[in-house]
Amino acid sequence: MSVLVDTNTRVLVQGMGKTGRFHTDTALAYGTNMVGAVHPSKAGTVEHFEGETDHSGVQGRGDTYSADLPIFRSVSQAVEATQANASVIYVPPPFAADAIMEAAAAGIELIICITEGIPVADMVIAKRYLEDKDVRLVGPNCPGVITPQQCKIGIMPGYIHQPGKIGVVSRSGTLTYEAVFQLTNNGLGQTTAIGIGGDPVNGTNFVDCLKLFNDDPATEGVIMIGEIGGTAEEEAAEWISANMTKPVAGFIAGTTAPPGKRMGHAGAIISGGKGTASDKIAALDAAGVVVAPTPTDMGTAMLEALG
Amino acid sequence: MKARGIAVPSGRVATTVAQAVAAVRPLIEDSGNPVVVVKSQIHAGGRGKGRFKEHPELGGVTVVLAGIDGGVQAAEEAVEELAEKMLGSTLVTIQTGPEGKQVNRLYIEQGVDIETELYLSVVLDRAVSRNVLMVSTEGGTEIEEVAEHTPEKILKATIDPAIGLANFQAADLAYGLGLEGNAFKNAVGFMKALTAAAAELDTDLLEINPLVVTKDGNVMALDGKMSFDSNAIFRHPHIAEMRDDSEEDPAELEASEHDLSFIKLDGTIGCMVNGAGLAMSTMDIIKYVGGEPANFLDVGGGATADKVTAAFKIITKDPAVKGIFVNIFGGIMKCDTIANGVVQAVKEVGLQVPLVVRLEGTNVELGKQIIDESGLNVVSASDMKDGAQKIVELTK
Numbered sequence: 074m075s076v077l078v079d080t081n082t083r084v085l086v087q088g089m090g091k092t093g094r095f096h097t098d099t100a101l102a103y104g105t106n107m108v109g110a111v112h113p114s115k116a117g118t119v120e121h122f123e124g125e126t127d128h129s130g131v132q133g134r135g136d137t138y139s140a141d142l143p144i145f146r147s148v149s150q151a152v153e154a155t156q157a158n159a160s161v162i163y164v165p166p167p168f169a170a171d172a173i174m175e176a177a178a179a180g181i182e183l184i185i186c187i188t189e190g191i192p193v194a195d196m197v198i199a200k201r202y203l204e205d206k207d208v209r210l211v212g213p214n215c216p217g218v219i220t221p222q223q224c225k226i227g228i229m230p231g232y233i234h235q236p237g238k239i240g241v242v243s244r245s246g247t248l249t250y251e252a253v254f255q256l257t258n259n260g261l262g263q264t265t266a267i268g269i270g271g272d273p274v275n276g277t278n279f280v281d282c283l284k285l286f287n288d289d290p291a292t293e294g295v296i297m298i299g300e301i302g303g304t305a306e307e308e309a310a311e312w313i314s315a316n317m318t319k320p321v322a323g324f325i326a327g328t329t330a331p332p333g334k335r336m337g338h339a340g341a342i343i344s345g346g347k348g349t350a351s352d353k354i355a356a357l358d359a360a361g362v363v364v365a366p367t368p369t370d371m372g373t374a375m376l377e378a379l380g
Numbered sequence: 381m382k383a384r385g386i387a388v389p390s391g392r393v394a395t396t397v398a399q400a401v402a403a404v405r406p407l408i409e410d411s412g413n414p415v416v417v418v419k420s421q422i423h424a425g426g427r428g429k430g431r432f433k434e435h436p437e438l439g440g441v442t443v444v445l446a447g448i449d450g451g452v453q454a455a456e457e458a459v460e461e462l463a464e465k466m467l468g469s470t471l472v473t474i475q476t477g478p479e480g481k482q483v484n485r486l487y488i489e490q491g492v493d494i495e496t497e498l499y500l501s502v503v504l505d506r507a508v509s510r511n512v513l514m515v516s517t518e519g520g521t522e523i524e525e526v527a528e529h530t531p532e533k534i535l536k537a538t539i540d541p542a543i544g545l546a547n548f549q550a551a552d553l554a555y556g557l558g559l560e561g562n563a564f565k566n567a568v569g570f571m572k573a574l575t576a577a578a579a580e581l582d583t584d585l586l587e588i589n590p591l592v593v594t595k596d597g598n599v600m601a602l603d604g605k606m607s608f609d610s611n612a613i614f615r616h617p618h619i620a621e622m623r624d625d626s627e628e629d630p631a632e633l634e635a636s637e638h639d640l641s642f643i644k645l646d647g648t649i650g651c652m653v654n655g656a657g658l659a660m661s662t663m664d665i666i667k668y669v670g671g672e673p674a675n676f677l678d679v680g681g682g683a684t685a686d687k688v689t690a691a692f693k694i695i696t697k698d699p700a701v702k703g704i705f706v707n708i709f710g711g712i713m714k715c716d717t718i719a720n721g722v723v724q725a726v727k728e729v730g731l732q733v734p735l736v737v738r739l740e741g742t743n744v745e746l747g748k749q750i751i752d753e754s755g756l757n758v759v760s761a762s763d764m765k766d767g768a769q770k771i772v773e774l775t776k
Contacts, residue, residue: 165613192612193504194582198541202511223686229712230742231767245657250709250741251764271656274509303506326661329673333475337641337656337678339508339611350664367665368658369765 074291084121085157093163103187104131171197186212210276237262240286255372279309301327391489400463415491483492497590519590539567562597590739647672650695671772688721713749718759
């Protein structure tokens with residue numbers, strides 16, 4: 074078992090530019106079920122992929138893969154032709170919020186937006202648009218979602234993952250990789266790893282993911298990785314106290330971040346004395362989360378939380 | 381702001397003493413008010429309570445009353461004396477840090493007959509993913525203090541992006557502020573104009589503090605602060621032009637030209653990392669093992685070898701840097717790209733300080749091979765804690 078994505082996930086790519094093509098290729102090598110792409114200027118053509126199989130991905134495949142993905146003008150056309158139920162967005166920032174809304178309008182159930190640098194106001198509008206629709210958005214500004222050896226959607230390196238029993242949820246891309254790699258090395262492995270992204274306005278949040286993992290029978294524990302800015306970690310801590318039945322380990326980045334400075338991510342900023350790492354660590358601590366003192370200790374913290 | 385229907389007192393910018401003096405007469409004649417205000421223009425708040433290093437008796441915002449008894453000429457003389465002291469001096473406010481910021485621009489403004497001072501701001505409420513209009517009767521004070529001590533004095537309205545601030549919402553807030561008659565009507569108009577401006581200009585924060593209500597029921601913004609969403613700056617070229625490069629850290633400026641996310645810090649260990657979260661926690665871990673980071677530097681996901689070289693050069697330029705820690709977990713960023721960038725940079729600028737490199741992720745073997753074959757004096761680390769310990773040890 075897993076959450077959000079598995080072998081039944083049929084993935085559409087929005088934005089088959091250089092970046093989109095590169096990551097579509099690695100997803101195909103991994104064995105993800107990629108069904109097509111939307112890229113208006115290439116509509117009607119076919120994008121060809123071939124190469125060596127990534128054997129850390131879906132098992133039981135040959136040593137090479139070859140695929141021809143049809144390119145469509147719009148998401149609705151693509152959905153009609155391919156029955157895609159998930160989409161991954163590599164569209165440039167000025168157009169990405171619109172791509173999210175287009176996917177939602179076309180009935181895509183899971184939208185994963187990788188694009189970094191979307192204007193906040195655009196995301197406020199996109200999020201309002203999604204409000205009354207039965208759709209889940211992950212991101213933007215995130216590495217994506219992966220269920221090891223089943224489905225890889227996004228930009229994470231596949232080989233660091235291994236099927237297992239820990240759910241991973243993170244605001245930071247590279248820190249997700251750190252956590253995942255430690256879980257692979259200590260043998261716990263992952264059910265699903267979800268990057269929720271570092272923007273101030275995003276789709277799926279910590280609490281959403283904690284709920285999913287709490288309800289997933291295969292998940293035995295969760296690592297959540299937060300950072301300075303906002304109050305999402307505090308809200309998660311509250312939810313964990315009240316509802317979580319599984320052990321949780323955590324890490325918060327930004328203990329040494331100076332106030333008022335945006336630390337790379339638009340969302341990672343301490344403003345008006347709010348959103349500090351120490352507040353977040355204290356909240357998680359109080360909720361019984363084992364907080365790792367450094368990112369290198371995340372795997373150990375998970376082992377400790379499992380008891 | 382004026383162009384967007386947001387009432388402000390008249391005023392003029394002055395970068396020289398002569399310009400400051402020349403501003404006085406037309407302001408007094410236009411407004412019929414003999415009072416003018418001299419304001420320091422720096423990119424930091426708390427200017428009213430701030431003090432000049434060179435002239436501790438002088439605040440960043442000074443009201444000139446000389447015109448009440450002495451007429452225009454007395455006001456001009458007073459402004460001349462002030463401008464001579466303020467221009468080129470260093471203003472220290474609660475937000476500038478102890479080093480302060482040099483004042484290169486003044487704003488000479490007409491005096492206003494103040495009845496009450498209010499607070500207004502439009503800011504993102506992350507909990508609901510929408511902008512919120514916040515108002516308070518406690519104008520002139522820092523809103524953080526109001527929020528901490530008397531949160532009941534802050535009123536809020538959440539703004540639906542499809543509708544904007546509805547009339548009834550503005551009216552509710554104006555009632556809540558205790559406004560009546562003309563002041564009520566003008567405040568409702570002001571709030572609607574302010575929220576519209578925030579949406580149109582893509583502000584992260586649009587703060588009016590204080591918003592003054594005059595004795596005749598006018599409302600106007602006496603002081604304000606705006607910060608812009610840098611992701612949206614591409615659709616506001618006129619705002620990008622307003623950026624005052626002289627107020628930016630030169631290294632941060634150079635970094636932004638290379639599209640690198642860089643923040644200068646006070647320590648001795650330069651860091652080059654991919655990913656904001658990893659970059660932040662690299663700083664944290666250096667501190668954890670007893671060192672002090674010299675910077676935050678995220679080279680980003682799609683960096684090229686050239687970009688990595690530029691990043692490396694920015695780090696090595698800082699004379700405080702006694703060692704460099706490169707910490708990469710490659711996703712989009714391939715380890716061989718980083719390795720090539722580092723090797724290229726060292727060839728160009730040399731390497732006078734210890735360098736510890738930790739590589740993991742996409743193309744890691746290739747990256748390690750490039751570093752090994754370069755013949756550079758590089759210490760390899762097995763994980764980030766190991767790397768942090770090694771660089772801190774090497775710089776002791």
